[in-house]
Amino acid sequence: MNFKDTPTLELYAGTLDVQARLHANETQEIIQSLGIWNSVHSVLDAGCGAGSFQKYLSARLKDKSYTGIDREGLFIQEASERTKDVTGVRFLQKDLFEFREEKFDLIYVWAVLQHLPSVKVALQHFSTLLNPGGGILIFDTNQSQEMKFEPNVPSVVKLFADLEAGSQNACRNEKCLDDVIASAPSAGFTVVKSIPSNLKINSPTDRRLLIEYVLRAAELIERFYSIQSDRELVLSELNAWDQSKSPTVNWGGAGWLWLKKTT
Secondary structure (H helix, E strand, O other): OOOOOHHHHHHHHHHHHHHHHHHHHHHHHHHHHHOOHHHOOEEEEEOOOOOHHHHHOHHHHOOOEEEEEEOOHHHHHHHHHHOOOOOOEEEEEOOHHHOOOOOEEEEEEEOOHHHOOOHHHHHHHHHHOEEEEEEEEEEEEOOOOOOOEEOOOHHHHHHHHHHHHHOOOOOOOOOHHHHHHHHHHHHOEEEEEEEEOOEEEOOHHHHHHHHHHHHHHHHHHHHHHOOOOOHHHHHHHHHHHHHOOOOOEEEOOEEEEEEEEOO
16 A cells, blocks of 8 residues: 555554454454464565564463564564563564565465456565474455444445445455465465454454544545545444444454465
């Protein structure tokens, strides 16, 4: 993504941080269910942003070496400041395809592939960064799966319709997980498991986080795509939803893939 100014970059970093907090439990459950953690000693967070993965899985990372790379210097600066007293953690300002220095047991790729021109080329590069038997844990969009937001909050439905419309140029590949599955064998990977994301938001804390995330997304839509949204209406409808104690939110349109290196 191309950032016009530092405030927009900071807003985007903060939005990713809130998103990571919303997905923290799901991420930990996915890792645990796959049974991959005990065999992992080194982790590469490819496109790490401001280090949200490290921050919200810090307890699990304490006996691993962790490297986060991102091309945006502001992200790396913030992530490094957060972890300056943490051992075994480092952040590097690097372009993904220029990073070739080391090999890892696990590569974590959160919402990055959708922005790359070629999923297959990315997988081929990831293969060069993995130790034998290593793997990639991917979370990304998959528009072949239905995008759901339940309950039906009209202003939020419209907001994310605007986001989809505005992001046609930014998201080069809206079905990137399908492309990963198709490209994996020729890139030297086996697809071990595909898991649709079904984010459930029950607790009061998570409900307030969701409201914060949606409002941040509304501001990003205005900054990136010059699409105006009625943020006061969005906030009013979300607050009404929150106060009504309506059922759990179920959010789809994305998923997880666990790939193992075969060559």
